[in-house]
Amino acid sequence: MSFEYHEPAAVAEAVALGARFGEAGRFLAGGTDLIIQMRRGKVAPRHVLSLHRVPGLDRIEANGAITLGALVTHRAVERCADFQGPLGALVEGARVVGGHQIRNVATVGGNVVNASPAADVVPVLLTLDATVTCLGPDGERTLPLEGFLTGPGQTARRPGELLTAIRFERLPPASATAFLKAGRRRAMEISVVCVAARLTLDPARERCLAARITLGAVAPTTMRARAAERALEGRPLTDDVLREAGRLAAGECRPISDVRASARYRRLLVETLVPRALRRCRERIGGGA
């Protein structure tokens, strides 16, 4: 493993180095994906661009919309007071990433750019209709997170572009989120399946106004279960309706069999976890049918 190590001290310098090295360079945030991939020979960048000395990208801004700087760690998300209420799925997702040591250094931006279909925070961000902002030599561009994720380990990021921030709106009243993960053990484990959900009910808390259901580890990218979402919108959320959403989500996901689980088992997990996550949202809002 031979590479040149760079430590830009400002965003502009990081972007300039990114542009100069293009495909031959990789940004290093927490390194919990990158270093392992380099050790295993999966990637072999000739230039590693550390972001440790770049200021300003590790902030959570929660005035109106929420902005997560790309270098915000999972630990910082876990501890953020703004995420204890309706946005609680962010805490639930962040606190199951690896162990304490991993969460203290691993970043949300790294989780997004690494684009693992089994990433735990990405599904939560998708339920929030998050956007990502990338900065390159030609300026800044903002894309929906869903469109940013193009395949396993692949994104719409251009070579050398720096991910600077992830943004989403605060939720309307009568909204809640939930995240559930099934792994083969309880800690330090990549998801066999993970599910994130968001519900918004009408002011009387009787019908569903908006639903988001996202699934991890059951398709080439984290995916939205749109048929399941449609089955909820406009309806009272009885247990039967939630179970129907689970069946639809299991039908629309595209799992594979691998060392962790069979495709059939993954579908069964989706069918079980989706209604469970939706029930959690319903309870958190405090109402519903």
Ligand SMILES: Cc1cc2nc3c(=O)[nH]c(=O)nc-3n(C[C@H](O)[C@H](O)[C@H](O)COP(=O)(O)OP(=O)(O)OC[C@H]3O[C@@H](n4cnc5c(N)ncnc54)[C@H](O)[C@@H]3O)c2cc1C
């Ligand atoms: C033991 C262990 C357990 C783990 N468990 C989990 C788990 O349970 N759930 C889970 O989701 N993940 C898990 N992971 C994976 C990893 O910790 C997360 O994906 C983490 O969020 C990656 O963040 P990072 O800052 O370490 O990224 P890095 O490794 O630094 O970078 C990852 C990729 O993103 C690129 N990158 C990083 N930041 C930027 C940026 N700002 N702009 C452009 N490109 C960038 C890098 O070049 C690299 O390609 C685990 C990893 C380990 C080692």
